Amino acid sequence: MRLLNRSAGRLSRHRRGPLAGVVLLLLGLVLTGTMYAAFAPAQAGSAESDAEQIAKGRELFLVGCAYCHGQNGEGIQTVREDTQFGPPLVGVGAAAVDFQVGTGRMPMVQPGQQAEDKPRVYDDEEIEALSAYVASLGPGPAIPEPDDYSIADLTEEEQEDAIVRGGQIFLTNCTACHNFNGSGGAMPNGGYAPALHETDPKYIYEAMLTGPQQMPNFSNGNLAPDEKRDVINYLLSLREQPEYGGFALGGLGPVSEGLFAWLVGIGSLVGFAVWIAAHTTRSTKKKGTAA
Template sequence: MRLLNRTAGRLSRHRRGPLAGLAVLLLGLLISGSLYTAFSPAQADSQPSETEKVAQGKELFLASCSFCHGKNGEGVPTVRPGYQLGPSLVGVGAAAVDFQVGTGRMPLVQQGQQAERKPPVFNDEEISALAAYVASLGPGPAIPNAADYSIDDLSDEQRQEAISRGGQIFLTNCTACHNFQGAGGAMPRGGYAPTLRGVEPKYVWEAMITGPQQMPNFSNGNLSPDQKRDVIAYLGSLEDTPEYAGFSLGGLGPVSEGLFAWVIGIGGLVGAAVWIASHTTRSKKSKVNA
């Protein structure tokens, strides 16, 4: 009994010590934190809400885009009537922003006839925020999902049919500018149709639904979503098709082929004819002198 009394006395003295309260508090925090971690529902990495993305995109827009497109995306007119420093972005949709900014065409380095592709200035999160803000200005085409332009879920026979259909659509609507191999070509007034070789399928889809620069807009009324997917499938098949004809001359079609024929082909024939004629003249002179 005396031993129990002594032990209780010692514990009572330790509880009255200056560090006892702090130790108990830290122990309580440790236990409660451990219990919360163990029993609280697991949460994935928090993603910003749409409202937060729009707010972030507006900040980026005001800092990087408002000089040309206006503080509210209304565009900035110039002194010349009918011309703007930057067009209005109201109603262009998120797809237009994803295409222009994702391919590095925007922001422009300098004004010119055509915006060229270059490494993007913004990362994926910032591009998504800018697209969300511009989409909030007015309804427009949305950024496509991979299921919109992929043919991975089709059978081999269906894939070949999609490629064949896409080739016919491409030859009918696109070869006048991009040529039959999608290698691009010259356009009036200093512009050009860019090459489609190596371009991500998402950007091809976005270009068709937004009509950037001199390209026409292929809405769903002009080309259905399945037809757009078939065109992308055809362009993908060009990447995997070997060049059986040898030297492709850049795949630019009759321009480079005609130049090669005139300069190398006909030029070689003229040179051969001159060489034959000169040697024939020398042989005749030799016979006359003899």
Template sequence: MNRSAGRLSRHRRGPVAGLAVLLLGLLVSGGLYAALSPSSSASSTASDEQLVKEGRELFLVGCAFCHGQNGEGQTDVNGKLIGPSLVGVGAAAVDFQVGTGRMPLAAPGQQGPAKPQTYNDDEIAALAAYVASLGPGPAIPTEADYSTTGLTDEEKQAAVVRGGQIFLTNCTACHNFTGEGGAMPRGGYAPRILDTSPKHIYEAMLTGPGPMDNFSNGNLSPEEKRDVIAYIQSMRDQPGFGGFSLGALGPVSEGLFAWIVGLGVCVAFAVWIAAHTTRSTKKKESQA
């Protein structure tokens, strides 16, 4: 009995026993993963499908009149475009347009202004999921894409400097060097961006809404977009240095002020001098 027990003990301590235990552990863990992983994936798929379904219901009620029943776009009887195709615009475009209140429009127009949201955040997420299902496009950015949180003070300052160079090169022609916006050709306008949220600024650069250029990740990297946003946020905190800001619209308003007020004062002063001189002359002649 002692000899057989000793043999068993030696076998249990041998390398074959250790290998058998390792294989048994792998089989158990693999079986558990195979049993649990499919159910998690199926649950996620079902959740996405439900979100897309909810988004389609909202789309048919509030968006299909202009964009078509399947997001294919819509034209009137004369062939004039009412609403563009949404296939391939991505969830980011929906989150920007609906999240800033630009969509839905009461009636098709030149350019949708920013206004309070019509849909709540859950409904916007559902609409974005449905439009994203129509074709591949830019996804909604996360806070890590546009936030400088986690950077040191030196890195934040460097990001502001880089963002300022990009903004002055690519954005000031439309949005003004102060971000106050301005008029555009054909009745369009570049909106004021100082009060726009960082997420929506990122989405605007990513998707190019309206007359705005599209700065995809191939044109501006995600880090460069983040730097531009850091610069725009820094402009909000810039102090005024005295004088009239005149809307901070640059040389147009300043030149108009100079012509109307500056020259107006000069003309009024000249008229006053002429009138005063005429009265003085007439008075002297009457006394003579």
């Protein structure tokens, strides 16, 4: 017992001694260095990867985009300087590039009133590189994640409420251009609002976020991210609804329905009336000849 007490006393004195602080400091430095060595290479590699991706995006940009948008994304004006071949891209963000290039609207064959939705030219990796380069020109909206426009993590009741809210927002802000059914419609100066029946939810979110072409910009300050999500899921719900009335006629509303009524409905009646009149005339001539 005495021996144990003496050993414990010596250890206690060493812990209280000046060397104890030095030992603890060294242990802390070793632990910090080990953790840095474990995590720092991954961070450095990530930064290097980002730089490589931006460099690759710049190469693609100079080949396919600089003719209209300038070598540094500053935009290029026409000779008269009242219109632009391509607008400046500083500050538009990665979301604008992902939308325009991902839907095939860019690059355009030639400048025009509106970029057409067509098969895209670049693959996913090239689009990511272009988006990274344009994002490096100035701060702007980032590409949304699937969780930003999905309601899968909500309860069934919450999903129904989200769709109802989205319908109210869409009917208030979007039907003037896209039609109440999301079927699109004509716009001034030769433009048009595209149909949304087959558009990927990510691109709908990016369109609201960036406001391409004649579309208003519904930034997060104007329309909260949850509200954008609700609008998207309202549009998705329309795709699952059956057409109870039979012929949907494109879901374009009273214009197409009225045209169908005039051409098919009244046109059929007029044609039938003409047939009756012609048949009656032939019958009268035959009777007169017999007499």
